[in-house]
Amino acid sequence: MSQKIDNTFEEIISFCKRRGFVYPSSEIYGGFSAVYDYGPYGVELKNAIQQTWWQNMVHEREEVVGLDSAIFMSPKVWEASGHVGGFSDPLAECKKCHTRSRVDHLLEDVGVFADEKMTEEEINKIFADNKDKIKCPKCNSSDFTEAKSFNLLVKSNLGNFTGDWDQEPTYLRGETCQGIYVNFKNILDSTRVKIPFGIAQVGKAFRNEITARQFIFRTREFEQMEFQYFVKPEDSDKEYKRWKKERWEFYVKELGLSEKNLKWHQHENLVFYAKDAWDIEFNFPFGFKELEGVHNRSDYDLTQHAKHSGCDLSYRDPQSGEKYTPWIVETSVGLNRMLLAVICDAYTKEKVDDGERIVLKLKKTLAPVKVAVFPLLKNKPELVAKAKELFDNLKTKWVCEFDDNGNVGKRYRRQDEIGTPYCVTVDFESLEDNAVTVRDRDTMRQERIKIDELEKYFEEKLTN
Numbered sequence: 221m222s223q224k225i226d227n228t229f230e231e232i233i234s235f236c237k238r239r240g241f242v243y244p245s246s247e248i249y250g251g252f253s254a255v256y257d258y259g260p261y262g263v264e265l266k267n268a269i270q271q272t273w274w275q276n277m278v279h280e281r282e283e284v285v286g287l288d289s290a291i292f293m294s295p296k297v298w299e300a301s302g303h304v305g306g307f308s309d310p311l312a313e314c315k316k317c318h319t320r321s322r323v324d325h326l327l328e329d330v331g332v333f334a335d336e337k338m339t340e341e342e343i344n345k346i347f348a349d350n351k352d353k354i355k356c357p358k359c360n361s362s363d364f365t366e367a368k369s370f371n372l373l374v375k376s377n378l379g380n381f382t383g384d385w386d387q388e389p390t391y392l393r394g395e396t397c398q399g400i401y402v403n404f405k406n407i408l409d410s411t412r413v414k415i416p417f418g419i420a421q422v423g424k425a426f427r428n429e430i431t432a433r434q435f436i437f438r439t440r441e442f443e444q445m446e447f448q449y450f451v452k453p454e455d456s457d458k459e460y461k462r463w464k465k466e467r468w469e470f471y472v473k474e475l476g477l478s479e480k481n482l483k484w485h486q487h488e489n490l491v492f493y494a495k496d497a498w499d500i501e502f503n504f505p506f507g508f509k510e511l512e513g514v515h516n517r518s519d520y521d522l523t524q525h526a527k528h529s530g531c532d533l534s535y536r537d538p539q540s541g542e543k544y545t546p547w548i549v550e551t552s553v554g555l556n557r558m559l560l561a562v563i564c565d566a567y568t569k570e571k572v573d574d575g576e577r578i579v580l581k582l583k584k585t586l587a588p589v590k591v592a593v594f595p596l597l598k599n600k601p602e603l604v605a606k607a608k609e610l611f612d613n614l615k616t617k618w619v620c621e622f623d624d625n626g627n628v629g630k631r632y633r634r635q636d637e638i639g640t641p642y643c644v645t646v647d648f649e650s651l652e653d654n655a656v657t658v659r660d661r662d663t664m665r666q667e668r669i670k671i672d673e674l675e676k677y678f679e680e681k682l683t684n
């Protein structure tokens with residue numbers, strides 16, 4: 221019998237490094253704040269999550285197409301979108317230890333929720349009203365500077381040879397969806413999409429986050445998976461409801477997350493262009509927090525870009541001839557944040573008969589390694605040769621790992637930790653009966669399968 225034991229966030233962070241999922245960036249130089257690298261198992265898991273999303277959002281839908289737009293865009297895009305003027309967080313510095321914090325987060329910690337539309341003056345008023353309750357997360361002092369708006373766009377000197385970055389900055393994109401809006405007309409003109417239709421994109425985004433805490437939950441470089449669905453204005457409520465349902469089902473059915481770790485949260489204070497906004501929150505070890513946003517963005521984005529670019533971004537209905545600016549339903553999630561949720565949901569510590577094991581109970585289709593192949597003994601060439609042959613065959617179909625280190629029990633524990641659903645052992649009997657022992661990660665049960673039937677066996681088990 222196995223029994224789940226509670227785990228802490230620190231334990232998961234150290235697990236991610238120890239087992240080759242996530243490393244701090246530039247670690248040999250002391251690290252680089254709020255940036256992370258993905259190790260051999262991390263990159264496989266990240267790719268599997270991304271492919272699952274792409275399959276579900278693009279390939280399985282006739283009316284959705286993909287896009288890969290550039291990270292650098294004309295600075296005019298960010299002016300039109302409102303990011304140059306308004307993409308900022310309120311920042312205050314602790315006068316004692318000089319730690320900088322987001323004022324909306326400090327207020328949230330004491331149960332006060334700031335409105336995103338508030339001016340610097342208004343924020344400072346509620347900040348002052350709650351001064352006695354608010355503590356610096358580092359030194360506990362309540363002595364802060366006034367809140368100042370801090371723009372989150374990351375500036376670069378691309379194509380600017382004057383040496384003055386602030387004069388004509390180019391930005392690293394702060395969200396991927398702007399690339400979708402500026403290609404709306406290209407996609408209409410070059411494909412056969414008709415409203416309603418969607419455009420999906422996965423790519424890097426950059427934000428100069430003030431407080432980048434909580435490991436890969438909030439980082440300065442991250443990947444977004446964004447989806448924009450263009451609809452008739454009068455259909456936006458109906459489509460919005462549909463996409464909320466679709467996205468919830470994705471987490472439960474496609475990612476296999478436990479439903480008790482998910483909940484909806486409606487935004488009370490909407491950004492000025494949004495007509496409705498709900499987040500899917502996940503129960504991270506530090507509490508329920510935003511995982512994905514589902515937004516009804518109205519016609520704001522296309523209207524803004526039409527106005528600033530001078531390009532007509534309206535749509536003409538091919539049947540009725542009616543001309544209008546489409547409304548947009550957006551679903552937006554950080555791939556890295558999704559990976560963290562998947563790991564937290566799957567990370568399990570269990571008491572088992574011979575002690576304790578850590579096992580990553582990932583949905584099998586997401587596992588970084590699908591099958592591990594072992595020869596029972598390392599020093600028996602006939603076992604090693606047969607196991608190698610089997611490995612060479614299986615690796616053309618699934619991500620496989622060959623392991624002949626230590627004893628089989630230790631190899632099982634290693635594979636359990638990285639979430640490998642199946643381990644295959646070639647033993648002396650295999651040389652006689654051409655069958656192998658297949659061990660299941662979750663049940664730890666073993667069964668004997670003919671080598672000739674293995675491919676079919678895994679096809680059934682490892683297909684969604």
Ligand code: GAP
Binds near residue numbers: 396510557
């Ligand atoms: N286009 C809409 C948009 O970007 P957002 O709420 O700012 O909306 C959407 O971001 C999602 O992107 C979030 O729900 C989160 O999953 C992810 N995200 C945002 N900032 C992030 C950061 N600094 N680090 C990691 N993920 C982030």
